[in-house]
Amino acid sequence: MSHTQDHADEPHLIPYGTYIGIWLALCMLTLVTVGVSYADMRHMTIIVALLIACAKSTLVVLWFMHVKFENRAIWWFLIATILTYVTFVILTFADYSFR
Amino acid sequence: MTTQALPDLGEVDYIRAGGGPWSWEWLKTTDHKRIAIMYLLMIVAFFFVAMTLGLLMRAELLKPGTQFLDGAAYNRVLTLHGVIMICLFIIPSIPAIFGNFALPIMVGANDVSFPRLNLASWYFYVAGAVLALWSVGAGGVDTGWTFYVPYSGNTDANVVLPMLAAFLLGWSSILTGLNMITTVHRLRAPTMGWRQMPLFVWGIYATSWIAVLATPVVGITLVLVLFEKFFGVGIFNASMGGDPILFQHMFWIYSHPAVYIMVLPAMAVVSEIVPVFSQKRIFGYRFIAVSSIAIAAIGSLVWAHHMFTSGMADEGRIIFSFLTFFVSVPSAVKIFNWLATMYKGSIRIELPMLFAFAFMFLFSIGGFTGLQQAALSVDIHIHDTSFIVAHFHYTMFGGTGTMFFGALYYWWPKMFGRMYNKTLGMIGFVLFFVGFNTLYFPLFIAGLKGMPRRYQDYLAEYQGYHELSTYGSWIIATGLILLVLNLIGCMRWAKWWGSDAETNPWNAASLDWRVPSPPPVHQFHEEPIITDGPYDYDIPHLGDDDSKAAPAEVQA
Amino acid sequence: MSNAAAHDDHHAHYGVPGYDPVAWKMGMWLFLFTELLLFGAVFIAYAVYLETYTWHFTVGSAQLSIPIGTFNTLVLLTSSLTMALSIAALQRGKKELSIKLLDMTVACAGLFCVVKAFEWGAKFEHGIYPGSEHLLAMARGEQMFFGLYFTMTGIHALHVIIGAALILWVRARIKSGAVSTERITFLDNIGLYWHLVDLIWIFLFPLIYLVA
Structure with a gap:
């Protein structure tokens, strides 16, 4: 095991500036999502809002939670979890979307 | 892998160490073996209560x-x-007892990754147990174990205590799962590749994932019911616009995968026992390992088959009926591989193997009747009849319960260093097996003829089935009492029968049978070197694709 | 056992779980998954009722203040930034700076809760609280909206409070030296928890405030 993950033992130093950049991007996206919500897009509103939320959370997960530099097991864990959750949602709507 | 025992350094075993077997030290131990024994005591006691x-x-x-x-x-x-x-x-039986006891040894570790968290899990279990018993004192609950709304929201019975109990027990199960996953990833012997792990480890690993990902859903669902009950927020309450069927969805999103939390570890034990008592390499190692993961995955897609008659959309029912059939495939893969493992093996009829046979027989009946219910049209006919009761007792009790006892017989010599009385065990097994079928099989027929489940009374025409079933319950209870008596009577402090166990009485190849019986506190002083697969009985070090796999790529 | 700490006395303590940053992080991530699924389940309920009562949810959402929601979002994002910076500071051995940044994180958490409390208070003053007559007189869809609003923001606020308490704990441990540049995983994990709280708000905010 020791050979495959030594890189994970030493913290990957991310410059302060990078974090601040990510924060600025997150704030911008927040303002965008608020702005967009005032535009009348009918049922597209919620989809756009969720897409922006997904973009924001990707930034948080990859940089703030440093998954970008995490070992591969965490990547797989995260993908499995997200897939599981998405499956739960889709299958719940296998009932509700036909009601 | 060689079956050679590790040198016995004459160390004191984990039971006698640290204050001995009757010391209060046990309550603050972080030794995975001691925690396993504490689970064992609680779980067996509650089994007999229930x-x-x-x-x-x-x-x-x-x-x-x-x-x-x-x-x-x-x-x-x-x-x-x-x-x-x-x-x-x-739910806790096999993962908490045998997962805790055997898994770390099987992967060549001295403990789980988070020993204190492991002890905390046990205390969560105890707290949940106390709340469950308290709820009895508070007048009991009459909702059924599913706590369906709206009844659970309206009943006068005190549902808070059992719901909190379920919540705490859920956390116990999550934390144990978390520990097992991390242990497999981080504490596995460096030379043990993923494809060299015993199948028991694979089974517990898959189980742990279900526990981590599905349990929180039911946890929050029960909390939401309590919010609704006490704060008057509307979530499931139909008079406020809520949908009671949503509760059923959220309940079964966990509780269907939970039946795989229950049965996967049992299958994992069978995968361990069958090759050992056939003295033959397991057939289709990779298929069995992958089928554990497949069961965990597909098992998460089928929950609404519990709700075919509750008012779902027709399209939803058809989708879930369709998906349900798939989950039988990986289970069948396992059964076929076990049969193929036994083919031309040198089979020894010992008690663990007998229970494995019983598992294959009983679980197959449970599985086949499950397929019948997966068919939407059939399910509407037999829903909420005693057919369902028979079906899930064949899978849960005939599956997990049977292998729990099989695992007890298999690992008992390792856990306590004592071998039980085999004749007594055989008598107990026959009573168990005969009693089981007498108890539950008539319920299939009564159910098909319309006997509803959960009824305290019935029409006279069902009396024959019920009488037979009740006689069966007396037979199986006798068998189970004999079983426990046998295990207790062989202990070191009793010694009514039995003998001291050798290090490896079954001639098994996995690591847990290479440490002394019972193991010392620190079972490994140096890194065990794994060269072959965990079931290489028949071919002396020729190896094949399975066993020569390079240390795996996904290690973390 | 691959970490440096275990290598020193590898033979004496083979396989004894010690300080293993990778295992700790893995354990923390697994715990975060349970939190994700826990909130995820409530989101499923929200989605189902949003689909059922789309119009009423729009009406309910319109009664919430978007500026307040936006402000709180920015507060939480900022707290996430200070948290990340605090870890970065301790990684570089700047203990004082790290503690200062943690203080800012807790301050943001407090601000968030105060704003949230005023928001809830304003709703209460208008007679909108769980079980109130005013609420029960509303359309069913609106009752569901406010039921979910209070439930979701309530559970989230509870996580903010727990998160702030954890940050204060790790702050004390940094001060005492138990958490340091060499043994930073505890702070890392608290950071992960805090970002998760932020992550959930990132989804809560548009779903609750912006469906109008």
Whole structure:
């Protein structure tokens, strides 16, 4: 095991500036999502809002939670979890979307 | 892998160390083996409590009309039987006891990754158990173990305590799962590749993932019911616009995968026992390992087959019926591989192997009747009849319960260093097997003929089935009492029968049988070097693709 | 056992779980998954009722203040930034700076809760609280909206409070030296928890405030 993950033992130093950049991007996206919500897009509103939320959370997960530099097991864990959750949602709507 | 024992350094074993077997030290131990034993005591005790409740129900059903339990009391006994059997016995049974005891040794570790968290899990279990018992003192609950709204929201019975109990027990199960996953990733012997792990480890690993990902859903669902009950927020309450069926969805999103939390570890034990007592390499190692993961995955897609008659959309019912059939495929893969493993093996009929046979027989019946219910049209006919009761007892009790006892017989010599009396065990097994089928098989027929489940009374025409079933309950109870008596009587402090166990009485190849029986506190002083697969009995070090796999790529 | 700490006395303590940053992080991530699924389940309920009562949810959402929601979002994002910076500071051995940044994180958490409390308070003053007559007189869809609003923001606020308490704990441990540049995983994990709280708000905000 020791050979495959030594890189994970030493913290990957991310410059302060990078974090601040990510924060600025997150704030911008927040303002965008608020702005967009005032535009009348009918049922597209919620989809756009969720897409922006997904973009924001990707930034948080990859940089703030440093998954970008995490070992591969965490990547797989995260993908499995997200897939599981998405499956739960889709299958719940296998009932509700036909009601 | 060689079956050679590790050198016995004459160290004191984990039971005698640290204050000995009767010391209070146990309550603050972080030794995975001791925690396993503490789970064992609690879980077996609760099994007998719930078994007694089951016997009470069966005795009440001996004749039509009321014998000694009226309808309200019967509902409370029924709920308690379900809650205890599911939350306090089946779910934690194999993962918490044998997962804790054997998994770290099997992967060549000295403990789990988070030993203190492991002890905390046990205390969560105890707290949940206390709440469950407290709820009995508070008058009992009559909702059934599923706590369906709107009834659970309206009933006068105190549902808070059992719901909090279920919540705490859920956390116990999550934290154990978290520990097992991390242990497999981080504490596995460096030379043990993923494809060299014993199949028991694969099974517990898959189980742990279900526990981590599905349990929180039911946890929050129960909390939401409590919010609704006490703060008056509308979530499931139809008078406020809520949908009670949503509760059923959220309940079964966990509780269907939970039946795989229950049965996967049992299958994992069978995968361990069958090659050992056939002295033959397991057939289709990779398929069995992958089928564990497949069961975990597909098992998460099928929950709404519990709700075919509750008012879902027709399209939804068809989709879930369709998906349900798939989950039988990986289970069947396992059964076929076990049969192929036994083919031309040198089979030894020992008690663990007998229980593995019983598992294959009983679980197959449970599985086949499950397929029948997966068919939407059939399910509408048999829903909420005793057919369902028979089906899930064949899978849960015939599956997990059987292998729990099989695992007890398999690992007992390792856990306590004592071999039980085999003749007594055989008698107990026969009573168990005969009693089991007498108890549950008639319920299939009664159910097909229309006997509803959860009823305290019935029409005279069902009496024959119920009588037979009740007699069966007495036979199986005798068998189980003999089983426990046998295990207790062989202990070091009793020694009514039995003998000291050798390090490797079964000639098994996995690491747990290379450490002394019972193991010392620190079973490994140096890194065990793994060169072959865990079941290489027949081919002396020729190896094949499975066993020569390079240390795996996904290690973390 | 691959970490440096275990290598020193590898033979004496083979396989004894010690300080293993990778295992700790893995354990923390697994715990975060349970939190994700826990909130995820409530989101499923929200989605189902949003689909059922789309119009009423729009009406309910319109009664919430978007500026307040936006402000709180920015507060939480900022707290996430200070948290990340605090870890970065301790990684570089700047203990004082790290503690200062943690203080700012807790301050943001407090601000968030105060704003949230005023928001809830304003709703209460208008007679909108769980079980109130005013609420029960509303359309069913609106009752569901406010039921979910209070439930979701309530559970989230509870996580903010727990998160702030954890940050204060790790702050004390940094001060005492138990958490340091060499043994930073505890702070890392608290950071992960805090970002998760932020992550959930990132989804809560548009779903609750912006469906109008």
